[in-house]
Each structure stands twice: as structure tokens, then as C-alpha cells.
Amino acid sequence: MEHQPKKKATIYDLSVLSGSSPSTVSAVLNGTWRKRRIKESTANLIRNLAEQHQYTANLQARGLRSSRSGLVGLLLPVHDNRYFSSMAQTFEAHVRSRGQCPIVVSACRDPEEERQTVETLISYSVDELIVAGATDPDGVHALCVASGLKHVNIDLPGALAPSVISDNYRGARMLTEAVIRHFSSDLPLQADELYLFGGRDDHASRERIRGFRAVKRELMDGDSDKCIEPTGYSPNMAQIAFEQFYQREGKLPRGLFINSSINFEGLLRFMAQHPNEAFLDIVVGCYDYDPFGSFLPFPVIMIRQDVDGMITKAFEIMSESRPVVQTYLIQPQLVPPRTALKGPLDAIKDIE
Amino acid sequence: MEHQPKKKATIYDLSVLSGSSPSTVSAVLNGTWRKRRIKESTANLIRNLAEQHQYTANLQARGLRSSRSGLVGLLLPVHDNRYFSSMAQTFEAHVRSRGQCPIVVSACRDPEEERQTVETLISYSVDELIVAGATDPDGVHALCVASGLKHVNIDLPGALAPSVISDNYRGARMLTEAVIRHFSSDLPLQADELYLFGGRDDHASRERIRGFRAVKRELMDGDSDKCIEPTGYSPNMAQIAFEQFYQREGKLPRGLFINSSINFEGLLRFMAQHPNEAFLDIVVGCYDYDPFGSFLPFPVIMIRQDVDGMITKAFEIMSESRPVVQTYLIQPQLVPPRTALKGPLDAIKDIE
DNA sequence: TATAATTGCACAATCGATGGTGCAATGAAT
DNA sequence: ATTCATTGCACCATCGATTGTGCAATTATA
Numbered sequence: 001m002e003h004q005p006k007k008k009a010t011i012y013d014l015s016v017l018s019g020s021s022p023s024t025v026s027a028v029l030n031g032t033w034r035k036r037r038i039k040e041s042t043a044n045l046i047r048n049l050a051e052q053h054q055y056t057a058n059l060q061a062r063g064l065r066s067s068r069s070g071l072v073g074l075l076l077p078v079h080d081n082r083y084f085s086s087m088a089q090t091f092e093a094h095v096r097s098r099g100q101c102p103i104v105v106s107a108c109r110d111p112e113e114e115r116q117t118v119e120t121l122i123s124y125s126v127d128e129l130i131v132a133g134a135t136d137p138d139g140v141h142a143l144c145v146a147s148g149l150k151h152v153n154i155d156l157p158g159a160l161a162p163s164v165i166s167d168n169y170r171g172a173r174m175l176t177e178a179v180i181r182h183f184s185s186d187l188p189l190q191a192d193e194l195y196l197f198g199g200r201d202d203h204a205s206r207e208r209i210r211g212f213r214a215v216k217r218e219l220m221d222g223d224s225d226k227c228i229e230p231t232g233y234s235p236n237m238a239q240i241a242f243e244q245f246y247q248r249e250g251k252l253p254r255g256l257f258i259n260s261s262i263n264f265e266g267l268l269r270f271m272a273q274h275p276n277e278a279f280l281d282i283v284v285g286c287y288d289y290d291p292f293g294s295f296l297p298f299p300v301i302m303i304r305q306d307v308d309g310m311i312t313k314a315f316e317i318m319s320e321s322r323p324v325v326q327t328y329l330i331q332p333q334l335v336p337p338r339t340a341l342k343g344p345l346d347a348i349k350d351i352e
Numbered sequence: 353m354e355h356q357p358k359k360k361a362t363i364y365d366l367s368v369l370s371g372s373s374p375s376t377v378s379a380v381l382n383g384t385w386r387k388r389r390i391k392e393s394t395a396n397l398i399r400n401l402a403e404q405h406q407y408t409a410n411l412q413a414r415g416l417r418s419s420r421s422g423l424v425g426l427l428l429p430v431h432d433n434r435y436f437s438s439m440a441q442t443f444e445a446h447v448r449s450r451g452q453c454p455i456v457v458s459a460c461r462d463p464e465e466e467r468q469t470v471e472t473l474i475s476y477s478v479d480e481l482i483v484a485g486a487t488d489p490d491g492v493h494a495l496c497v498a499s500g501l502k503h504v505n506i507d508l509p510g511a512l513a514p515s516v517i518s519d520n521y522r523g524a525r526m527l528t529e530a531v532i533r534h535f536s537s538d539l540p541l542q543a544d545e546l547y548l549f550g551g552r553d554d555h556a557s558r559e560r561i562r563g564f565r566a567v568k569r570e571l572m573d574g575d576s577d578k579c580i581e582p583t584g585y586s587p588n589m590a591q592i593a594f595e596q597f598y599q600r601e602g603k604l605p606r607g608l609f610i611n612s613s614i615n616f617e618g619l620l621r622f623m624a625q626h627p628n629e630a631f632l633d634i635v636v637g638c639y640d641y642d643p644f645g646s647f648l649p650f651p652v653i654m655i656r657q658d659v660d661g662m663i664t665k666a667f668e669i670m671s672e673s674r675p676v677v678q679t680y681l682i683q684p685q686l687v688p689p690r691t692a693l694k695g696p697l698d699a700i701k702d703i704e
Numbered sequence: 705t706a707t708a709a710t711t712g713c714a715c716a717a718t719c720g721a722t723g724g725t726g727c728a729a730t731g732a733a734t
Numbered sequence: 735a736t737t738c739a740t741t742g743c744a745c746c747a748t749c750g751a752t753t754g755t756g757c758a759a760t761t762a763t764a
Binding site: 012030 | 719720721722723
């Protein structure tokens with residue numbers, strides 16, 4: 001922390017050293033020098049000097065001039081669960097492979113925070129933005145449009161920008177059906193034993209609830225409103241819902257559809273308060289995949305959303321010149337109990 | 353995507369509209385106007401115009417001029433596990449509470465990627481940087497020093513910058529002891545039944561191994577080299593190690609010390625290949641906390657590193673004018689099986 | 705009323721890179 | 735030996751904000 005923070009070299013320094021003009025230096029170092037008919041030898045000279053002096057471009061200056069930044073943003077609701085963290089991981093790999101710099105920011109599901117964060121990103125001339133699970137995607141959209149920023153919604157759709165989301169209806173159908181079928185035929189699951197917990201009034205939750213109810217109607221006879229308990233996306237509220245149910249009924253439902261791994265953590269909290277015996281005959285379906293969750297002491301069937309597919313599609317859309325405002329559905333995957341899937345980390349080389 | 357991406361308002365636009373000079377507008381909007389003795393009425397006029405025209409400062413321009421950006425960086429090895437994702441979550445909250453903009457980037461444990469990423473951050477005049485779990489912290493340090501960027505290592509220490517890390521030795525001691533004591537006294541764990549898997553040749557792994565061996569020596573009589581299997585930080589290598597052990601010995605060790613939740617995922621993959629019976633008499637200690645991991649069908653004792661404590665300390669250090677280059681140890685916490693701790697997400701308001 | 709002090713603001717340089725334009729030097733064509 | 739085309743590069747305005755400095759107008763003091 002004590003050496004001379006000697007100023008970074010600029011094109012002007014190199015210009016003096018090389019005897020060329022700053023614009024020549026600039027052209028050489030940003031690759032446009034052929035277009036500007038700079039001699040190869042001049043280019044080499046400058047490149048050597050740049051290397052010697054450890055030149056790196058000031059990206060703020062470049063960004064100011066060209067009103068682009070080389071940054072690509074991912075706006076998340078939260079970091080701390082496997083769905084969104086694997087999204088961040090996948091996103092980074094994509095962006096890096098395109099030679100740009102990924103930056104990931106979360107906005108805590110707070111519409112105001114979302115807008116402020118996007119404003120900030122815009123002020124840095126972020127080139128593209130993926131808006132994941134936004135509470136107010138259309139508010140974000142307005143800001144992006146005003147500054148001409150390419151963006152795509154992911155996970156939760158908006159009405160005004162292209163959106164790439166999981167096929168929540170089909171995923172929920174698969175999951176519900178798998179839960180029902182997981183029970184043996186000598187003691188099959190009854191309609192009033194299958195509950196859905198978690199989620200709130202967003203598109204994903206609505207679609208999942210729709211799928212859940214449809215399958216219940218088709219495979220069982222009942223489909224009562226009381227089997228749906230939206231608790232928001234918080235472990236705490238979910239826990240309370242489980243506790244209340246347990247107080248009321250003396251047990252948990254035998255079949256549980258849990259709307260996200262975040263809500264699933266509410267069940268963990270409940271579990272911590274009760275002996276394992278309370279979970280002997282239970283089957284859980286969770287709309288989200290968490291490798292550890294898959295190995296709990298009762299059958300846990302999970303849905304893995306195709307994060308890579310969604311991110312890929314999102315970039316595809318943003319690369320179009322006039323993206324169509326529509327919602328693309330990406331098929332998720334049903335994951336049977338005790339399954340350890342590979343994830344984005346497996347793409348990372350680990351020496352040793 | 354089609355409306356007029358009408359250019360964002362600048363201080364020059366407001367200058368024309370208000371009849372004041374750009375410098376006056378600038379001063380008003382960045383809060384230095386009192387110092388510049390601008391009339392209150394002028395300030396109000398300009399502020400109103402700014403609001404009407406939705407002025408937001410171009411942060412690249414500001415950053416270029418002032419060579420500061422308002423950005424604070426967190427460099428992670430990876431996103432996709434609960435330890436680092438909770439670190440990101442906690443970091444964001446801290447940075448936001450200081451009115452700055454958090455940006456989180458991962459570098460995949462690749463020294464070259466680490467340096468490149470930091471170079472990029474420096475080119476954006478990031479104000480401060482937390483370097484988490486870097487493979488080559490001192491390489492990163494060199495870059496930071498060269499440009500006068502305040503930075504602190506976290507999770508893994510460097511020799512050249514202040515570092516804040518978990519007390520790995522003590523944590524490993526606690527964990528090892530807890531695993532041993534978890535066995536009943538009628539069939540106590542023997543020295544050759546307690547193995548350590550995972551980690552590589554970094555400071556954290558070394559300290560954990562040291563703690564592990566010390567406790568083995570103290571509580572059991574043996575402490576053989578063959579009970580240590582560093583596998584790197586990858587699920588895959590860990591899985592292979594478990595499989596090999598299993599092929600060789602016909603079972604897993606009864607006591608397992610797993611060096612990180614990433615390696616624990618290797619055990620999950622192993623589990624997927626084998627029936628639950630193979631895990632009846634097993635006790636796992638994992639140096640990392642994952643809420644789902646805590647509820648697996650065998651006892652899992654975990655260490656939760658005090659991420660909040662580490663981040664807090666890191667910012668404290670960076671706020672000092674001449675930080676001492678030393679390593680600060682933060683005490684981790686022993687988490688008994690079947691425990692659902694609150695995390696950073698609980699700090700987030702969830703409406704409904 | 706003349707002078708000094710204060711108020712309120714405008715001017716202009718600057719941060720580092722980009723890209724349009726212009727022009728001298730060289731080589732080719734007539 | 736002119737004229738024309740090409741090569742190779744320098745010049746300069748520009749992106750949007752910050753900040754040191756200077757100066758007129760106003761108010762206070764003598």
C-alpha cells in the first residue's frame with residue numbers, strides 16, 4: 001500500500017515516447033489501425049511501448065467517448081440461492097466468451113431498488129442488460145428504452161420487452177404429477193393431502209399454481225382453494241405457514257408442492273423444530289433444483305430450470321436488430337430424488 | 353424497443369434551460385453548490401429542471417474527471433455455492449448502505465482471469481476492492497498497488513495486503529472434535545476411520561488439515577497421512593476420491609471431514625450411485641454451511657464462516673488511512689445437524 | 705461617497721480516448 | 735515532367751462532468 005502509485009500510462013504518454021500522435025496510438029491499441037492505414041512498423045513500435053509501460057486503456061474515457069462500455073449487466077433479485085447463483089455463474093461464462101465484462105447486481109426484489117440500480121448501470125453505459133426475476137420489469141423497461149439499452153427479461157416476463165422464462169405451467173404439471181405418482185397405489189395420495197406452498201402474485205407463481213391445479217383436477221378429483229398457500233418468497237413466511245398447518249392438522253400434508261428453493265428453506269426451519277418422524281410419509285416437489293435438497297431424508301422431486309438455455313436464448317434475442325416483444329418458454333427438467341446434476345461449476349478447470 | 357431513445361439530458365442542456373453555466377449546474381447537482389456560493393433560488397430552479405428532464409449524471413464522465421467511480425468490487429472465485437453467494441449478498445447490503453454501487457465478478461479460480469478482471473475493474477476506477485478466495489492474491493495486489501486501489505483479501509490471505517479470513521485452524525478443530533464426539537461411546541470412532549477429503553494446497557486447506565490432525569492426535573491416538581485426501585475444489589474430483597475409497601475398502605469411512613460444500617457435492621454424486629444403506633453409520637463434518645446439507649439423512653455437522661463479520665472487518669480495514677498488512681482471524685461457528693440458520697436473505701423485505 | 709469585503713456566478717482547462725478530416729510525401733501513370 | 739492516386743499520419747473537436755480562478759455586481763464599512 002506504500003509504493004508510488006505511479007500514474008497509469010495513457011495514449012499521450014505513449015504518443016510522446018513513440019513520436020506519433022495520440023490518435024495514432026489510440027488506433028494502434030484499439031485495433032482500428034489497419035483501417036487508418038498505419039504502417040505495420042509504427043504499430044509494432046507502439047505496441048511494444050504499450051507493453052513495456054503496461055498500458056491499459058482507461059475504460060471510462062473510452063466509454064465516455066464511444067458511449068459503450070464493454071459491460072454486460074445481470075440484474076438479480078438475490079444472490080443467495082442455487083437457482084440465481086447458477087444463473088450468475090452461467091451468465092458470466094457467456095459474457096466472457098464474448099469478450100465482454102460481466103457484472104452482476106442484485107436488487108432485493110424491490111422495485112425502487114431495481115430502478116435505481118438500472119439507472120446506475122445505464123449511467124455507466126452498460127451495453128446490454130438481462131433483467132432476472134424483476135418485480136417491476138416494465139418499470140425497468142421504461143428506463144432502458146429511454147436510453148436505448150438492449151435488454152431482455154428472464155425468469156419473470158414483462159409486457160414490454162422480450163422475455164425468456166421457464167415453462168412454468170408444464171414444469172408444474174410435471175412436478176405435480178411426479179409427486180402424485182410417487183405414492184404407492186396401496187395408499188395413494190388424496191386431493192386434500194396435496195398442498196402448494198410459497199410464491200406470490202407473479203407470473204411464475206400463477207402459472208405454477210395453474211399447472212398444479214390442472215393436474216390435481218385431472219389425476220385426483222378435487223382441487224380446492226385451500227390447498228394453495230402463497231407465502232411470498234421468504235423462508236420465514238413459509239416456515240410460519242408450515243407451522244400453522246401443522247398446528248391445525250397435527251401433521252404436514254403428505255404431498256407438498258413448494259414453489260421455490262427459498263420457500264423450501266422454510267420447510268427446513270420447520271424441520272429443525274420437529275423430529276424426523278414427522279416426515280416419514282412425505283413427498284416434496286420443489287420448483288427449483290438444489291443438489292443438497294435432492295438428498296433429504298424423504299423423497300424430494302425437483303424441477304431444474306434450464307438456466308443455460310434461458311441465458312443462451314436471451315443473448316440470442318439481444319443480438320437481433322429488432323427483437324420481437326414476446327415471451328419465449330424454455331422447458332425445465334424434472335429431477336428425481338437423490339440426483340446430483342452437474343452444474344456450471346463443472347465447466348471450470350480446477351488444477352490439481 | 354422503438355421509441356425515440358432521446359438522448360439523456362446533460363448539464364449543458366440544463367445550463368441552457370436554466371440560463372446558468374454548466375459549472376453552476378454541475379455544482380448544484382453534485383451537492384457542492386453551497387461551497388460555491390450558489391444562490392438557493394438558482395439551485396432550486398436547476399434542481400426542478402433536472403427533475404423534469406430526468407437528469408442523471410453520466411457516471412463515466414464523472415469518473416473520468418474525478419478518477420473515482422462510486423463502484424465497489426467483489427472478486428469471487430465462483431458464484432454457485434452458498435458460501436460465496438451469501439458473501440455476495442452480504443457484500444451488496446454493506447456497499448449499498450454506504451451509498452455506493454456493488455459489483456460482483458467471479459474469476460473461476462484462474463490466476464490469469466483474476467488479474468485480467470482486476471485490470472478491468474481498475475480501468476473503471478473502482479474505488480475499493482474485496483478479493484475473495486483468490487488463487488493468486490499477491491498478483492492481484494501488485495495491480496492494485498500500481499494504481500493505488502484500496503483492497504483487502506478475504507477468505508484466503510495474501511502476503512502483501514491486509515487479509516480477513518476464517519479461523520480455519522480453530523474451525524477445523526471444532527468440527528473434527530464434534531464429528532468424533534458424535535459417535536456413541538459403545539462404538540467410538542477410530543483414528544483410521546476418520547478421513548479428510550477435499551481442498552488443495554492453499555492456506556485454508558493447510559490450516560484445516562492442521563487442525564484436523566491436531567485433534568486426531570489429541571483425541572485419538574493416530575494421525576496417519578493416508579487419512580488426508582486433497583481433491584481440489586471440484587465436485588468431480590471429490591466424487592472420484594469417494595468412489596476409489598469405496599472400491600478399495602468396501603465402504604466409506606465412518607467419519608468424514610469434508611473441506612468445503614463444493615467437495616460435499618462430490619459426496620452427493622457418490623450417494624446418487626449408492627443406496628442409502630451405505631450411509632447408515634456415517635457422520636459428516638463439512639467446512640461450510642449449506643442449509644439443505646444440514647438435513648441430509650445422516651448427521652451432518654457444519655461450520656458456518658462468519659461472512660458478515662468478515663465483510664464488516666474488511667470494510668473497516670479499507671476505511672483506515674494506512675491499513676496494517678496483517679491477517680485477521682474471524683471465528684466461525686459450529687452448526688449441529690438439522691439446523692436452519694438465518695441468512696442474508698432474511699434481511700430482505702418480502703412484501704405480502 | 706469612496707473603498708473594501710462579500711456574494712454569485714461564468715470561464716476555461718482537464719480527465720483519456722475516439723474518429724472525421726486534411727495534407728504532405730511517395731509512387732504510378734501519361 | 736506533370737498530374738493523379740495512394741499511403742501514412744497529424745490535427746482537432748468531442749463525449750459530460752469537475753474545479754481552480756477571475757470578475758462584476760452587490761453590500762458593508764469608513
